[in-house]
Amino acid sequence: MMDVDKVLAAAAAGREASRARWFELLRIPSVSAQPAHAGDCRRAAEWVRAQLAGMGFLAQVRETGGHPVVVAQHPGPTGTGPHLLYYGHYDVQPPEPLELWSSPPFEPVMTEGPNGPRVVARGAVDDKGQTMTWLEALRFWHETAGGPPCRVSVLIEGEEEVGSKNLAAFLETHAEELRADVAVVSDTNQWDAATPAISTRLRGMLYTQIDIRAANKDLHSGLFGGSALNPINLLTRILGELKDEAGVIQIPGFYDDVPELPAALAAQWNALGFDERAFLGGVGLSEPAGEMGRGALERLWARPTADVNGIWGGYTGEGSKTVIPAEAHAKVSFRLVPGTSPTKVLAGLRDFIVARLPEDARVSIQVFSMSEGIKVPADSPYVEAAKGALAATFGRAPVLMGCGGSIPVVSSMKQILGLDSLLVGFGLEDDQVHSPNEKFDLACFEKGIDSHIRLLDALSRIQPR
Amino acid sequence: MMDVDKVLAAAAAGREASRARWFELLRIPSVSAQPAHAGDCRRAAEWVRAQLAGMGFLAQVRETGGHPVVVAQHPGPTGTGPHLLYYGHYDVQPPEPLELWSSPPFEPVMTEGPNGPRVVARGAVDDKGQTMTWLEALRFWHETAGGPPCRVSVLIEGEEEVGSKNLAAFLETHAEELRADVAVVSDTNQWDAATPAISTRLRGMLYTQIDIRAANKDLHSGLFGGSALNPINLLTRILGELKDEAGVIQIPGFYDDVPELPAALAAQWNALGFDERAFLGGVGLSEPAGEMGRGALERLWARPTADVNGIWGGYTGEGSKTVIPAEAHAKVSFRLVPGTSPTKVLAGLRDFIVARLPEDARVSIQVFSMSEGIKVPADSPYVEAAKGALAATFGRAPVLMGCGGSIPVVSSMKQILGLDSLLVGFGLEDDQVHSPNEKFDLACFEKGIDSHIRLLDALSRIQPR
Incomplete structure (x- = not known):
C-alpha cells in the first residue's frame, strides 16, 4: 500500500474527528471587521497554531498592526520535492443581519441539502472550512506517515475579510522565511457539486x-x-x-x-455551458444586470x-x-x-x-482595501499535479475557471514573494458566502481533504526548478 | 384702564409662572414619530387639556386612529365678535442625533444668546413654545377678565410632525362642532428678532x-x-x-x-432685502443650491x-x-x-x-404625509387686526411673508371647515427647528404672549360676516 492510500484510509476513518475540529473553529466568532471581536480573532489564531504544533510544525502566532498571523514550518523529508506555502484565513465576515439566520451563526449545525448533509455557520466555507480541508490533509499525513511528503510552510491570516491590510508589510518583513516554490490556496469554488475546478484568474x-x-x-x-x-x-x-x-x-x-478577453479563453468559457439564468434564479433574479453585450462568465470573471x-x-x-x-x-x-x-x-x-x-x-x-487582479499560468507542473489529484478524487477532470472574487494575498505573494498560487477550492455557488446561513456541503469538505492528501503526494514528486 | 391693558399688566407680572408652565410641557418627550413615546404623547395631551380646563374651557382629550387630539370650547361673552379656532400641536420631532445636543433635549435650560436669554429644548419653539404663547394669552384673559373677549375653540393635535395623518378624518367627523369664523395658528416665524410677520403663504x-x-x-x-x-x-x-x-x-x-410668482409679489419680496448669504452662512454654507435663476425668497417660499x-x-x-x-x-x-x-x-x-x-x-x-400648499387672503379684517396687534407689541409694522414649511392642518381647515387661517408666529431663523439644540428666544415667547393678548382684543371687535 502506497503512503497516500494509507493516508486516505486514515482520513476516511477519521471523518467524525475532522468534523469536530472544524466545528471547534467555527464556534469562535472571529469577525475581523468589528473591533469588539479582536479577542476572538486572536483566539482563532491560537487555535490554529495549536493544531499545527500538534502536527509537528514549528508554529507561531505573529503580531501585525492588526489581527495576528499564524506562521508554521515543517521540513518534510529532506531533499525531496518542492517547498509549498499553504495560505488560508481564520477571519470571517460580519454575520449581520442576524434576523435572517435560521440558526445562530457561530453555532454550527448540520442540515440536509440536495447534495446530502451540509454545515451551516458563518465561515463554514469562507475560509475556515476550506482551510480545514488542507489542515486535515496535513494532519492525516502526520498521523499516518509521520509528516508531509515534502517541505511545507503555512501562513494563516486574520484580515482577509477587511482587505488583508497588514499582510503585505508582514510578507515584506518576512520574505526570506516565507519564500517557497509555489503557494496553495483553498478559497475558491468547484465548478459544480460533481466537478472540481482550478481557478486561474482572480479579480x-x-x-x-x-x-x-x-x-x-x-x-x-x-x-x-x-x-x-x-x-x-x-x-x-x-x-x-x-x-x-x-x-x-x-x-x-x-x-x-x-483588456478584451482573448478569443481562445472566451471560447473555452463559453464551452462550459454556464447557465446564468439558473445562477440568478437561485437568488430570486431573472435578468443579468452587468455590462450589456458581454458574456456571462466574462462579466463575472473578466470585467x-x-x-x-x-x-x-x-x-x-x-x-x-x-x-x-x-x-x-x-x-x-x-x-x-x-x-x-x-x-x-x-x-x-x-x-x-x-x-x-x-x-x-x-x-x-x-x-x-486595494488589490490587483491576477492571472495564474495554466501550464505549470503544479497545475498538472492538481489536475491529477482532483480527477482521482472526483472521478472527473477539473475545469480551469476564473473567479469573480478577490484574494488580495495572492497578488501580494506574487509581487512580494515571487510566488504563483495554485487555487484549488471546494465551495459551491449556493454556499451563501458573506450572507446569512452560510454553509459548506459535507461532501465538499471531505472531498477537499482527500484532494489535498493526493495533491501533497503529487506535488512532492515534482522536481522544483 | 381698558381690559386689554389689565391683561397685559397681568402677563408682565406673571412672566416667571408662564415660563414654568412652558417648561413643564417641554419636559414631556412627546415624539409622535416613535411608537415608544405614544404614552408621552398622551401625557402631553392630558397636560394641555388640564390647562384649558383650568381657564374655564370645556376641554376634552379625544381619540383618533393615532395620538389623541385636545378639543376645548369657551363661549366667551355671548353675542359679541367672531368665533375663533386656535390650532397648535403638542408633538415634537425626534431629538436624534442625541450626541449633538449640548444639554438633554427634554430638560429645558436657559442660555444666553445675542438677543438675550433663550430656552433650549426639543419643542422649545416648534410648536410647544408657540402654542404656549396663545395659551398663556388666554390664561391672562381668564385670570384678569374672567375669560376671552369672544367665543374661542381650541384644537391641539399630536401628529403634526408625522403629517397630521388622522386629523382630516377628525375634522370631517367633528366639522359642525369645530366650524368657526377664522383659525389662528402660531407655527411660523417673525421676519427677524425685531420685526413681526404674518405669513400668507405655506408650501x-x-x-x-x-x-x-x-x-x-x-x-x-x-x-x-x-x-x-x-x-x-x-x-x-x-x-x-x-x-x-x-x-x-x-x-x-x-x-x-x-404658477410663476406674480410680479407684484416678487417685487414686494425683493424689497424685504433678504440676505441669503447670511442665511446660509449661519449654517456653514455659502452658495444657494436650489433652482438656478430664481430669487432667494421665491425658491424658499414659492418653488x-x-x-x-x-x-x-x-x-x-x-x-x-x-x-x-x-x-x-x-x-x-x-x-x-x-x-x-x-x-x-x-x-x-x-x-x-x-x-x-x-x-x-x-x-x-x-x-x-400629503398636504396642499395654501395662500391666505392678505386683505381680510382678521389680517388687519393682526397687523395692529403686532405693531403695538413690537413697535414696528409686521412683514407679510411666505413660509417654506408645511402646516397640513391649515389646508385641511380650509378644505373641510371652510376656514382661512391667520398665521402669526414668533420663531426666528436660528431656532434650530427639527435640529439638535432647538431653542426659542425668551423675548419672542413673551412678545408672542402680549401679541396674542392684543390680537384677542382686536379680533373680538370684528363683526363676523
Missing part, C-alpha cells in the same frame, strides 16, 4: 468609503428647502452617474487598462464592477422627519481585472467625485 | 418612503458582481435623476401646476423642492463588507406650492421610478 479590488459633508448641522427642509445643499441628493447624483444605463463605468480612462455596498444618511427611523442632513455616506467597491491599477482607479474616482461637488460640499474617501 | 408636502427590493438575500459582490442587480446602485440612479444640474425636478408634468431626507441600505457598520444587498430604502419629500396636487405628484413619482426599474426590481412607496 482585484478597491473598497472605499465616501463621506460627503455640507451644512454644519441638520436643517429643516421647510425652512431651508430650495436654498440649502442636500448631501444625500448630491451623493445619489454622483453614485447614480457612476455607471451608464448599459452598466459601463463612467470614470474617465477607467477602461484604458481593461470590472462598481457596486455600492452600503449607503446611509439623514433620518432612517420609523415614520417621517423633514430634515436636510449635514452628511451622507456610502461604501463603494470596484472589482478589477488583471492589469488595472487600484491606485489609478482610486485617483479616477476622486476626480469623478470632485468634478461633481458644488462649492459647499466636502468629500473624504477612506480606503479599506 | 404643501408629499413625504414618502421608497423601498426597492431585488435578490431574495444579500449576495457576495465577488461571486455576483457583474451579474446581479444592485438595488443601491439602482436607487442612487433614480434619485440622482430626480433633479437636473440646475435643480429642476425631472418628473414629467411636475411644473404644469406650478417646489425634492429632498432625500434619509437613505439606507447594505452594510453601514465599521470597515468593509463586500455585499450586494437585497434592499435599499430612502425617505423622499417634496415641498409643493399652492395649486399643486400632492396626489398627482405621487402618481408622477411612481411613474418616474417604475420607468427606471429593471425587471428584477420591485418598488413600494409608503406615504407618510
